[in-house]
Amino acid sequence: MSEVLAIGVSHKTAPVAVRERLALTPGRVSEFLRDVHAVGDVQEAVAISTCNRTEVYVVAGDPVDAESAVLSMLARKAGIRPTELAGSIYSLRNCDAARHLYRVTSGLESMIVGEAEVQGQVKRSYDDALSSHSTGPLTNHLFRSALATGKRVRSETKIGERQMSVSSVAAALASEQLDQVEHGQVLLVGAGETSELAARALAAHGVEAIFVANRGRERAISLAQRFGGQATSFDALPAELERADAVICTTSSPHALLGADEIAAVMERRGGRPLLILDLAVPRDVEPEVRDVPGVSLYNVDDLSAVVRRNRSVRQVEAQHAEGIVEEEIQRFAEWLGQLEVLPTVGALRARGQEIARQIVRENAGRWETASEKDLERVEALAQAVVNRILHEPTLRMKGMADDRIHLRMQVIRDLFGLEEEQDEPAAERPLAEVRALRPGRRAQS
Template sequence: MHLILVGLSHKTAPIEIRERLTFPAHKQAEALTLLTSGDAIAEAVIVSTCNRTEIYAVASGADEGVDAVIDFMAGYHSLDRHELVRSLYLNHGESVVRHLFRVVASLDSMVIGEAQILGQVKEAYDYALNNDATGKVFNKLFRQSFEVGKRVRTETEIGENAVSISYAAIELAKKVFDTLAGRTILVLGAGKMSELTAKHLVSQGVKSVLVANRTFERAQELAERFNGEAIRYDDLYERMHDADIVISSTAATHYVITKEHVAKSMRGRGGRPLFLIDIAVPRDIEPAVNDLSNVFLYDIDDLSGVVESNLEERMREARRAEVIIEEEFASFARWRESLEVQPTVAAIRARADVIRQAELEKACKRLGNLSEKDLETIDALTCAIVNKMLHGPTQRLKQAAEAKDGYEYIETARHLYGLDDSEGRGHGRLRDLLNRRAKDVAETAGNEMGDSLGC
C-alpha cells in the first residue's frame, strides 16, 4: 500500500496554470474512471478548487503510481509533462495524511480558517466513493479527515473573527447595531468591493438595499441582484436619511459625502445611528463626519486593522489545531500499522511452510518407502508443530501492532524472520522517486515534498 499525493496550489502555481488543471464536478466521474482504469492506482480522490488541484492515490507500486498520476494529469489537460512537474508538489506516506488533515482544517488555505474547504473535500470524496474509486484505505482516511475538520471547528476558534475587508465591515456594524436584521443599506458606487460587502450584509438579514451610482443603469444592475432599489445620484443625500448603513466606494477624487451632508441627514432620525463604511481610495467620506453624534465612520485602514488583528488571533488558534491534527494522525497511523501486520504474519507463515516442506521432503527420502497414510500423518504432524509454534508469537504481534509503537514490533518481526520488502509488503522505491522529482519541482516551486501543509 503506497499513499501518494500529487498536487499544485496557490503556493506553487499561478492562476494561469491552476485554471488549466481543474476537474469540474461534471467531469469527475470520467476523470476518476480513467485514473483508476489501470493497475497502478487502486484508489483515488481528486480535490479541485480555485486554489488547488490535488490527486490523492493508493498505488500498487511506487514508480508506477506517481508516473501514472502525472501522466494522467498531463494527458487529460493536454499539458507538457515537464512543464507540469515544475508546478507540482509530491507527498508520500505519513506526509499525505498530515497534509490532508491540514487541508480540511483550513491550515493550508489562502485564508487560514476559511470554512469552504471542508465541504469541498467532502464533495470530492463523495464523487470518488460514488464512482467506486475508493476502498478500505481512503474510506478510513477521508472519513477521519472530516472528523479532524469538525474537531478543529468546534475545539478552536480558528473560524472566528473577520479576515476579509467585507466581513470586517460586518463585524464592526454588529458593534453599532444589536442586529442587522431589518436594516436598510445604501450602496454608493457599484464596484466589486461594494457589491461583496453588500452581499455579506444581506446574508446577515439586511432588509432593503438602495444603490446609487453616477451611471443609473449600473445602479439598476446591482440593485436587481439584491432585489433592491436603484436611486438617482441626485437623490443620494435625501435618501441617506432612510439608510442605517452606507457603503461608499467610488472613483471620485474629492469627498462625495461631507460632514454637512451627514448632519443634514441625521435631523429627524430620532437618534437612530448611522454607520458609514468608506472603502474608497481616495476616501469618499469626509473624516470630520465622525465628530457627529450617533455617526460611526470607518475607512479602509480601520477595516484593515481589524483584519490584521484577527489574522493574528487565527494564527494562535492554528497552533491549537496542529495539536488536534497530531492526535488524529497518531490514531490513523496505528490503524494503518495494524494493516501491515496481516501480510507480515502471512509472510512468516509462508516462510515457515517453505522450510517445513523442504525439511519434510528430506526426512521422507531418508525414511524410505512410506505409505500414503504415513505421509499424510507426518505432513499433518509438521503442520501442527509449525502452527503451534507460530500461534502465540503471531497473536502477540497482532496485538502489539495496535499499540503506539506497533510499527517497530512489525519491523522487528520482519528482521528476525529475515523477510524483505518483496514478502508480504511492497513499499518499493517511492522515497527515491520523490527525491528525484523534487529536484525538478525545486527549480520554480521549492521542495514541497513531505512538507506541505488551499478555496
Template sequence: MNELLVLGLSHKTAPVAVRERLSVTQTQLERMLADLHASPDVNEAAILSTCNRTEVYLVVGDPVEAEGELLRSIAKSSRIRPTELANLVYAPRNCDAARHLYRVTSGLDSMVLGEYEVQGQVKRAYETALHRGTTGPMLNRLFKAALRTGKRVRTETTLSERRTSVASVAVDLAAERVGHLEDRKVMIIGAGETAELTAQAFAAQGVRTLFVSNRHADRARALAERFGGRVGALTDLAEQLEEADVVISSTGSPHPVLEAEELATVMAARPDRPLVLIDIAVPRDIDPECGRLPGVTLYDIDDLQAVVAQNLADRGSEAQIAEEIVEQEIHAFARWMGQMEITPTIVDLRTRATDIVEAVLAENEGRWESASAADVARMERAARTVVQRLLHEPTVRLKQARDRDDAHGQVEVLRELFALDEPDHASAPADAPRTQIPCPHAMAPADPVPDNLRALAVRRAAGS
C-alpha cells in the same frame, strides 16, 4: 501492500496561472475518476478541486509508479512540461497524506487560515467519488475521519470566527482600496457559493450590491432579494460596468467573462473614475490585460496573500490547538491501519514458515534411506513443531498490539524482516487491503476503533 498517495498542487506551490490550467469542471472530474479507477494499479480514487488546489487521492499498490504515471497524465492534459510540473506538486503518502487532508479540511492549509468553505468542498469531493463507486475501505475511512477532524477544529477552536473566507478577504481588500463602501457601487459577477459569501461580507458593511449572472439567474434573484440588491445580465455587462466602483467576480466559467478590449470601451465612457476589479475565480474570469488599462486596478486570488498575513498572525495560538486535534485524529487513523494489517501479516508469516518447512523436507526427501517411515514422520512433525513454537510469541504479540498505537510499526518491521511483501512470499489474496503507514509519534491518545469496524477490517484484510 496498498498505500495511500496524494498528488496535488495548491496556492502554496503554484501561481493561479498554473492552477487554472489544472482546474476541472464537475463533468471532467467524474470522467477523470472513472479513468483513474479503471487503471489496474488504482484500487481507490477521489479528486478534490477548488480555486486554490487540485488534489488526487489514490490507494495503489506501487506509489512510485502511480505517482509517475499520474504526473505524466496531468502534464499532458494541462500542457505543462512534466519537469516543470514536478517542481510544483507535492506527493505525501500514507499518514502524511492523511495528515494533509485533515489539515486541508480543518482550514489549516487554506489561504485564509480557518476557512470554513473548504470542509463543504471536501465533503462534495468525497460524495462524488462515493457516488461514482471509486472509493473503498481506505478512502471511506480517510474522508470520514477528515470531515470529523474539520468539525472538531470548528467547534473546539475559534479559527472559523471573523474573516474566514477568500470572499470576505476580497471585500476587506476592496474597502482598503476605495475607502468606505457604503457610498460605492458594487457589482458581484456570479451567483454561486462564493458570490453568496461575498454578498454577506458586503452586507455586513452596509453595501447593496448588483448581482450579474446569466447561468444562474434564479439564484442571482434570490441573492438580490436576500441582501437587498439588484440583478443584471452578463449581456449588459458593459453598461453596468460604467456605474460600478468595485467588481468582484467568482463564476465557474472556463473562459474570461470580461476581456480587455471590452473594458477599454467602458473606461473611455467613464473618464476620471477609477475601477477596482477583484477576480477570485479559478480559472480567472477577468483577462489579466485589463489590469494594464488606465484607471483600472486588478487583483487576482493570489494578490490576496498580503491581506491574509495579518490573519495568520492573529490566529497562531488557535492554529496550534487545531494542529493538536489533527495529530490526535491521525493517531486514531494510524492505529486503525495497524489493525488492518495484523491478521494478513500473521497469515503471511505462518504461510512463509510453512513453505520453508515444506521446501526443506522436499530437498531432503530420498536422503533418509536408512530411516523408517515412522522416523521420517517424526522428523517432519518435529520440524513443524519447531516452527509453530518459534512463531508463537510473535503471533501473540501481534495480536496484543491491536489496541496499541505502535501496531503499524510492529507490522512494518516484521514484514520487512521476513520479506513478506515479496511476490513469492505474500500469501494473502491480492485484493486484501494492506497498507504500510509509517507514522510519527502521535501527540495524544484517540478513541479506540469500534469493535464492529475492527471486525469488518479484519475480515476484509483476511480476504474472508
C-alpha cells in the same frame, strides 16, 4: 498491499497561473475520475479542486506507477511537460497523505488559516466521487474521518472565529473601496457558493447595493433577493461594469470573461472613476493584462496573501490546538490502516515459515533411514514448532505496532521475507536445505 497516495498542487507550491490550468471544473470531475480509475492498478480515486488547490487521492497496488500516471494526466490537462510540473507537485503516501487531507479539511492548509468553506468543498468532492462510483473502503474511511476531524477542530477550537476567508477578505477590500464614494455599488459576477459567501460578507459590512450577473438566471435572482441586490444577465455586464465601483468575479468558467480591451473601453466611459476588480476564480475570470489598464486595481487569489499575513497571527494559538487534534485523529487512522496490513502480513509470514519447514522435511525425506512414519510426523511437528517459536515474538510485536510508520514497517518485513514474490518457484531454482549427520567422533560446538 494497496497504498493511499495524494498528488496535487496548492497555493503553497504553485502560482494561480499554474493552478488555473489544473483546475477541474464541476463538469469535468466525473470524467477525470473515470480516467484516473482506468489507470492500471488504481482501485479508488477522489479529486479535490478549489481556487487554492487541485489534489487527487488514489488507492493503488503500485503507488509508483499510479503517481507517474496521475502526474502525466495532470500535465496533459495543463498542457505542459510532466518534468515542468514536477517542481510544483507534491506526492504523499498513506498516513502522510491522510495527515495532509485532515489539515486541508481543518483549514490548516488554507491561504487564510481556519477558513470555513474548505470543509464543504472537501465534502462535495467526496460526494462527487461517490456519485462517480470511484471510491472504496480506504477512501471512504479516509474522507469520512477527515470530515469528522475538520468538524472536531471547528467545535473544539476558535480557529474559525471572524469567519475569515478569501471571500470575506475580498468583501473587506471592496468595502474599503466603497468608503471612498458616496453611493457605492458592488457587482458580483457569478452566483455560486463563493459569490454567496462574498455577498454575505458584504452585507455584514453594510453594503446594500449588490448586482449579480450569472448565466443561471434563477440562481442569480435568488441570491440577489436574499441580500437586497438585483439580478442582471451576462449580456448586461458591460453596462453594469460602467456603474459598479467594485467587481467580485467567482465563476467556474474555463475561460476568462473580462479582457483588457473590454475593460479599457469600459474605463473610457466611466469618466475617470477608479474600478476595483477582485478575481476569486480559478481558472481566472479576468485576464492578467487588465491590471495594466489605467484606473483599474486588479487582485487575484494570490494577491490576497498579503492581507492573509496581516491576520495570520490572530489564529496562531488556535491553529496549534487544531494541530494537536489532527495528530490525535491521525493516530487513530494509523491504527486502523495498520490493522489492515498487520494481520495479512502476519498470516503471510507464518504461512511462509510453515511452508519452508514442510519443504525442508520433504527434501530430506530419503535421509531418515530407520525412521518410522510416526518418527517422520514427529520431525515435521518439531520443524513446525521451531517456526512457531521463532515467529511468536515478532508476531506479538507486529500486532502491537500502532504508529504512523506502520505501513513502511510492514513493507520492510514483506520485502525481507519476499512475501509478495511468487511462492511457487520451480523446485530446481530453490536451494536445497540438506540435513547432514555429524561425522563420527565429532561433537557439535556450542
